[in-house]
Amino acid sequence: MKNLEKIDIFNFDLENGKQKPYIPLFFQQFGQAIGSAPVVVVNHALTGNSNITGENGWWNDLIGENKIIDTTYFTVIAFNIPGNGYDDNLYNLISNYQDFTIRDMARIFWEGLFSLKIDAVFSVIGGSLGGALAWEMTVLFPEKVENLIPIASDWKATDWVIANVLIQDQILNNSNDPIADARLHAMLLYRTPQSINQRFQRSKKGNLSVFQIENWLTNHGLKLKNRFRLSAYKLMNHLLKTNDITRGRKDFLSILKEIKTSIHVVAVDTDYFFIPDENRETHNLLNSTKENVYYHEIKSIHGHDAFLIEFAQLAQILAPIFNKQKQQSYVSA
Structure with a gap:
């Protein structure tokens, strides 16, 4: 850096x-x-x-x-x-x-x-x-x-953005694992059903019962939690609606x-x-x-x-x- x-x-x-x-x-x-x-x-x-x-x-x-x-x-x-x-x-x-x-x-x-x-x-x-x-x-x-x-x-x-900012804010202020949980929701806003479906095709991780899409989302939440502050997420999300x-x-x-x-x-x-x-x-x-x-x-x-x-x-x-x-x-x- x-x-x-x-x-x-x-x-x-x-x-x-x-x-x-x-x-x-x-x-x-x-x-x-x-x-x-x-x-x-x-x-x-x-x-x-x-x-x-x-x-x-x-x-x-x-x-x-x-x-x-x-x-x-x-x-x-x-x-x-x-x-x-x-x-x-x-x-x-x-x-x-x-x-x-x-x-x-x-x-x-x-x-x-x-x-x-x-x-x-x-x-x-x-x-x-x-x-x-x-x-x-x-x-x-x-x-x-x-x-x-x-x-x-x-x-x-737009009203759509404001609505999703509210959902994110509720997650960030009420979840027991706020950054990771908010990221799960956000990732589905940032991608499309077509992109997700094409990439994972209902596949599972090894012989486990966990779907690859679940693993992918969980990892995104964990990665953000490890590098991003809750205070930062709350602020950046709030700025979107202003x-x-x-x-x-x-x-x-x-x-x-x-x-x-x-x-x-x-x-x-x-x-x-x-x-x-x-x-x-x-x-x-x-x-x-x-x-x-x-x-x-x-x-x-x-x-x-x-x-x-x-x-x-x-x-x-x-x-x-x-x-x-x-x-x-x-x-x-």
């Missing part, structure tokens, strides 16, 4: 009016030195972290030397959502996780960028929760973001029609969590008022998690965005 760096944020006012005297913001930097190259901000998903490339990097297929997001050309910044536990210190939000919103986290990320003397970015990109955070970051400072790339995500929490770029603002089109940022909406055709119909509607609405809005769709049997599985398709979608920037710079140089 690349060394974590820390930014100290003091007297931060939350959206609900409360103030946090101190918030440590941990991050990792990859690629070129700050100030020497275009900046790409990568936002992690619910159980993710800032370790996006290198040893155990969760997006190694897309980020690194001579890859789609090329660290020989770009400066890549990945923040940890405060409270996600990756910093491995005592700071957590277990007692007041419901005080925080995605908008708070987006403002915290911008505080971090400004403290690093980064005033504008080539792209903000993220999957799932990270994509929702990318939407909010862009709306906060649209003049500072050249490309918004939300993947398997949405600009608002996602709404129109809250306290104008309507969706009024907010975005004046934004010059290029918007690349990436959906998964079988996503049962952030369903593609919502993303298509977003594109159709924006397309009526903006020229630089694009819709891309990953075709996969695997559902929501396809953004962590179908790397070849995702690379093909992202390549024109990042390669164009590199080519333009080479020409101007």
Whole structure:
């Protein structure tokens, strides 16, 4: 793991009016030195972290030397959502996780960028929760973001998302084994019946009476319990339902029609969590008022998690965005 760096944020006012005297913001930097190259901000998903490339990097297929997001050309910044536990210190939000919103986290990320003397970015990109955070970051400072790339995500929490957040919250607060049990439910949201059925085909583990699907789910729950804090899970899950770029603002089109940022909406055709119909509607609405809005769709049997599985398709979608920037710079140089 690349060394974590820390930014100290003091007297931060939350959206609900409360103030946090101190918030440590941990991050990792990859690629070129700050100030020497275009900046790409990568936002992690619910159980993710800032370790996006290198040893155990969760997006190694897309980020690194001579890859789609090329660290020989770009400066890549990945923040940890405060409270996600990756910093491995005592700071957590277990007692007041419901005080925080995605908008708070987006403002915290911008505080971090400004403290690093980064005033504008080539792209903000993220999957799932990270994509929702990318939407909010862009709306906060649209003049500072050249490309918004939300993947398997949405600009608002639908009733379906809110309902599942409630179920997860109930499990996390009432189960005797909260992280593992919540993960069992979540995994079935992240995949599809077709994906599960095709993979396991009602097979059993050896001569035991345990089905392979049961073993697979149990192992996912155990793995997450061994690396993730309960306070982090509660917070990240809660943030999902606070996602709404129109809250306290104008309507969706009024907010975005004046934004010059290029918007690349990436959906998964079988996503049962952030369903593609919502993303298509977003594109159709924006397309009526903006020229630089694009819709891309990953075709996969695997559902929501396809953004962590179908790397070849995702690379093909992202390549024109990042390669164009590199080519333009080479020409101007």
